[in-house]
Amino acid sequence: MNIHLIAFIVLGILAIASAIGTIATKHPIYSAMSLIVHFFALSALYLTLQSPFVAVLQILVYAGAIMVLVVFVIMLLNLNEDEKQTIRIQSRNSFGIVLAAIFFIMIVTFIMSNPLNQPNSTNVYNLFTAQSLGSVLFTKDLVAFEIVGILLLSAIVGAIVMAKKKLIN
C-alpha cells in the first residue's frame, strides 16, 4: 500500500464523516465544529496533492475567518431548546430532494465520463503557487476578479445599510 492512498482514504473518510456530521447534528454549534473539521480534512487533502498554498488558504479563509463569524453569530443568538426545533415545510423539503438528486446525477456522470486517476502531482505544484495564481488573476481573469471585488464591496455596503436601518427603527 502506498502512503498516498492511505492518507487519501483516511482523510476522505474524515471529510465525508464531518460533512455528514454538519447536517446531521441538531445543535448548531456542533454543526459548525464539524464543518471546521471538514475544512481541515479538505486542507490536508490539498496538502497530499502538493498544493500547500491552497491548503493554507483553505484554513485561513474558511476555518479562520468565515467560520469564526458563524460561531460568533451562533453564540450571540444563544438558541434555547424550543427554538432549536426546525420548522419543516413540505414543499421546501421536496425541492431539496430534487436538487440533491440533480446534483448527484451530475457528479456521477462527471466521474463516469472521466477515467479515475489522481492528477500528476508535479504539474499541480506549479499550477497552485502564489505566483502562478496571482499572474492568472491579474492578467487572464482580471475582469472577473475586479467584478468579484465590486460584488463583495456592494455586499458589505448592503449589510451596513440594513444594519443601520434596524438601529433607526
Add this chain to the structure above:
Amino acid sequence: MNEILWISLEALIKAIIILSLLLLSAAISVYLERKLSAWIQLRIGPNRVGPFGLLQPIVDVVKLIMKEDIVPNGANKFLHGLAPVISLAVAIMVWAVIPVADPIKIGDHIIQMGISPNADIGILFILAMTSVGVYGIALAGWSSNNKYSLLGGLRSSAQMISYELSMGLAILSIILISGSFSLSDIVNQQFSHWGGFRWNIFIQPLGFLIFLTTAFAETNRAPFDLPEAEQELVSGYNTEYSGMRFGMFFLAEYANMATSSAIITLLYLGGWTLPFAPSAIGLEQGTWILGLVQFVIFAIKIYLLVMFFIWVRWTVPRFRYDQLMRLGWKVLLPLALLNLILTSFGVLFINH
C-alpha cells in the same frame, strides 16, 4: 516507504525537542513575569522555593495538577473540555514552521533546524493558525454558561479578528520585500544585504510598530487584555476553569508570547543572525557549534522581547473597549494600508 519512516522519525524527535523547549520557556516566562512585576512594583517577588525562587514555576504546575477540576453546572462539558486543548494546540502548532538556526551538516546529512522551516507557506501557516486560535477562547467563553466568560470570549474574538487584518497587512509588506513566504528565506534576505544589518525593522519601522501592537492584541496581553479585565469580568473567558484546564490556558498565553516574540524576531530583527558573517568569529557554516550559537542568539532576542512584553504589561494602563476598536480600525488599519502601498512603490522602484 523506509524513507518516509525516517523523515517521520526525524520530525518526531525535533517536535519533542521543540515542545519541551517551549514548555521550559513558558516556565521561565512565568518566573520572569512574577520577578519583573515585583521589581517594577518595588516588591521582592517569589523567593521561597529554591534559590531566588527559581523553582516557583514547578511548584505552580504541581499545584495546578493537584487541584480539583470543576465543570460548572449547565456548562457544555464537551466543548468546555475541548477549548483549552485548542488554545494550547494552536500555540504549539505554529512552531512547526519556525526555524531556529541555519541548517547544519552532520556527515552527508543536512539537518534543518526546525520541524519544517523550509515550508513554502511558513508565514501564511502562522497567520492561519493564529486565526484558528480564536476558537479556543470563544468556545471557552460560550461553553462555561457564565455571562462574564461569554463577554470575555466575545471581546477576545472581536479583538483578534480586528487586529488580524493589520497584522496580515504588515506581514504582506515584509513578503513584498523578501519575495517569499518562507521564514528561512526572510531571515536570509535580511542577512544578505548591508553586511548582515539590513534588518527589516530599519526599512519597515512603521510596519514593525504596527506588528508589535497587533502582537500585543493577538496574545491578549496588557494594554489589550480586555478579555480578562479583572475589574469588569472577574477573569474573563477562563473564569469557570480550574486545575490543569486553567493551567493549559495559562501555558497557552505564555507560549503565545514566546511565539509572537519569535515571529517578530524572524520578521524584523534578523532572526538568528548577528550583523557580521559567522566566519568573522571563527565559526564555519554548517557546523553544529554555529547552529548552537545561532540558536542561543535567537533565544536571547526572543527573551528580550518577552521582557518587553512583561514590562509593558506592568506599566501601561488598559485601553477602554471603544478606544481599542478605534485604534484597530481607524488608526492601525489605514496606517498598515499606507505602509503596504509605500512598500509596493518602493519595491517597484528598486526593481526597475
